Amino acid sequence: MATLIALETARFGVPQWLWTIGFIIVKIAVVLAGVMLHVAYATYFERKVIGRMQNRLGPMIVGPYGLLQPIADGIKSFFKEDIIPTNADKPIFFMAPVLGLMAALSSLAVVPFFNGFVIANINIGLLFLFAMSSLAVYGVILGGWSSNSKFSFLGSLRASAQVISYEVPLGLSLVGVMMMAGSLNITEIVNAQSRYPGGMYIIAQWLGFFVFVVSAIAETNRSPFDLPEAEQELIAGFFTEYSGMRFALFFMAEYTGMIIMSSIAVLCFLGGWTIPPFVLKLLPFLGVVPGIVWFIMKLYVCIFFYYWIRSTLPRYRYDQLMAIGWKVLIPLSLANIVITAVLKILLHHAGTP
Amino acid sequence: MINQIFFFYFSAVIVAMSVMAITRRQVLHGVLYMLLMFFHIAGLYLFLNAEFISAVQIIVYAGAIMVLFLFVIMLLNLREDIRKKQFIAVWPMGLLVSSGILMVVLMSMLTVRTGTKGVWGIAQIERVTETVAVGTVLYMQYLFPFEVASLVLLVAIIGAIVLAKRKVK
Amino acid sequence: MIPLNWYMWLSGVVFCIGMFGFVTRRNIIIMLLSIEIMFNGVNISLIALSHYLEDLAGQVLVFFIIAVAAAEAAIGLALVMLLFRNKETITVDDLNELKG
Incomplete structure (x- = not known):
């Protein structure tokens, strides 16, 4: 890609730095547009999947098979009246959803979608992801606090306690992956996985993967850990007034x-855009499939898993949720770190990395 | 040139946000200004080639400590307290004392003389990446302080639980 | 390049703002925030020195300071909770039972 830019520069006489900045902006636009499209159709996918699991059809009215439903939803919410509670703390009330979305979207900057396509290939990619996911809680807390309503307040208290508690096992579960790859750069982690004989770290890090999945579900406030927005108890939790x-x-x-x-799970545990070497040896023709296809397929498997769990399991009680986080997941992830470190040293001394 | 523009931007925002944070009547607004300030300090650290510390700054300060503050503010019913007088009656005295100390600090900076340079130049750090470099120094030379820090954190956990827990009946 | 002194001045200014807040405000939570501001002022100077002296000891020290700051915030806020539960106030001037 760099040589291509150099060629273009020579042709038009535009300075190099302008090309670089323009290229980054185009990349950002592509990533944002792509992810927003997937966000819209993730809602459609969710309603279809849950509909099928509950033996009904899901959205069918708007467009063929209801395919235009997300667009209709978007237009509807855009033209709806924007109600602001009288006693709300207005600047914070306006800021909270933007802050939440900003924290989520800025994580995309370090996610490599296929080999070489990443907005910022920084050395502390995984730490950056942790930082941004720890900021996601601000949208929740501030939204609940500023709307000055009991339900929002209770919801946001629950949400902040839950998100803070589950951030710890989420971070610790990825330490095993960092140790195996020896790097925090996400592209580096994926490349290390393709060199690893199993091809995916889920094989060696199954304990870490389990902890990661449970705490990721809790971190995104999805069912069965969706207590902050429990419809039956709290109406909608922190965004009741929005x-x-x-x-x-x-x-x-x-x-x-x-x-x-899901994309962290894909990149750190499921091999990202690569497929395991032994599969490639068995079926060599799979090598021509571009990496982005594998990435999106794995991503949708993870998202499907979210929906599957949502339509299968009932909601946990709040004390159970906290007990799982502190008494089960954190000790498990610490044990995983110790086991990984010991195995790495033993294998290193035995000669095989 | 561009470095200096960024430095002035970051330092202006840091100073302005810290002033805002300590003068707000509503505590929660103060916490939010602090949050902005932490982001700009993290940006400043990136300029000083401390990418690991800047990530830690955001994770620990913005992601944990400030959330703890917000949490406590939400648990307490502060409607009475925020109506009280913001500053002590003799606040000009405080201003005088702190600006006097500021003067001393600024003047003393003029004559600061740095010692010999260490081994971790930019080229060396770039070769092994910054996280590895910090990890090496931390676990090779500062292992004992690191263990002591973990003990301090353990004491803090136990202390916080003991203090904040209601009496068991 | 930016001279080292600029960073040191910035750190001094931030430290003194934090000190002013600690001395003049009477709300305990704001006083704890001021302590955090002072910590950050010191951290800026340590990171700057670590960069200019090409020695990573400064960054390691900042790492420890952040850990201690987290411990301090946890204990401090637990004390604030306890205080509010017993006295219904977090203003320092209202805590005058000793009349010292």
């Missing part, structure tokens, strides 16, 4: 968060 486009922003933030968590 309507119209602001509500849609919270909704988008939640689904973007889901996509981010």
Whole structure:
């Protein structure tokens, strides 16, 4: 890609840095547009999947097989009246959904979608993802606090406690992956996986993967850990008072968060855009399939898993949720770190990396 | 040139946000200004080639400590307290004292003389990446302080639980 | 390049703002925030020195300071909770039972 840019520069006489900046902006636009499209159709996919699992059809009216339903939903929420509670703390009320969506979208900057396509290939990619996912809680807390309503307040208290608690196992579960890859750069982690004989870290890090999946579901406030927005108890939790486009922003933030968590799972545990070497040896023709196809397929498997769990399991009680987080997941992830470290040292001394 | 523009932007925002944070009547607004300030400090750290510390700054300060503050503010019913007088009566005295100390600090900076340079130049850090470099120094030379820090955190966890827990009946 | 002194001045200014807040505000939570501001002022100077002296000890020290700051915030806020539960106030001037 760099040589291509150099050639173009020579042709038009435009300075190099302008090309670089323009190229980055085009990349950002492509990524944002692509992810927003997937967010819209993730809602459609969710309603279809859950409909099928509950023995009904899901959206069917708008367009063939209801395919235009997300667009109709978007237009509807855009033109709805924007209600602001009288006693709300207005600047914070306006800011909260934007903050939530911003934290979710800026994580996309370090996610490599296929080999070489990443907006910012930084050395601390995984830490950046942690930082951004720890900011997601601000949208929730501030939204609930500023709308000055009991339900929002309770919802946001629950949500912040839950998200803070589950951030710890989420971070610790990925430490095993960092140790195996020896890097925090996500592209580097994927490349290390393709060199690893199993091809995917899920084989060696199954314990870490289990902890990661459970805490990712809790971190994105999805069922069965959707206590912050439990419809039956709290109406809708922290965004009870939001309507119209602001509500849609919270909704988008939640689904973007889901996509981010799924793509971390794909990149760190499922091999990203690569396929395991032994599969490639068995079926060599799979090598011609571009990496982005594998990435999106794995991503949708993860998202399907989210929906599958949602339509299968009942909601946990709040004390159960906290007990799982602190008494089960954190010790498990610590054990995983210790086991990985010991095995790595033993194997290193035995000669095989 | 571009470095200096960025430095002035970051430092202006840091100073302005810290002033805003300590003068707000509503505590929660102060916390939000602090949040903005932490982001700009993290940006400043990136300029100083401390990418690991800047990520830690956001994860720990913005992601944990400020959330803890927000959490406590939400748990307490502060409607009475925020109506009280914001500053002590003799706040000009405080201003005088702190600006006096500021003067001393600024003047003393003029004569600061740095010692010998260490081994971790930019080229060396770039060769092994910054996280590896910090990890090496942390676990090779500062292992004992690291263990002590973990003990401090353990004490803090136990202390916080003991203090904040209601009496068991 | 930016001279080292600029960073040191910035750190001094941020530290003194934090000190002013700590001395003059009477709300305990704001006072704790001021302490965090002072920590950050010191951290800026440590990181700057670590960069200019090409020695990573400064960054390691900042790492420890952040850990201690987290511990301090946890204990401090637990104390604030306890105070509010017993006295219904977090203003320092209202805590005058000793009349010292």
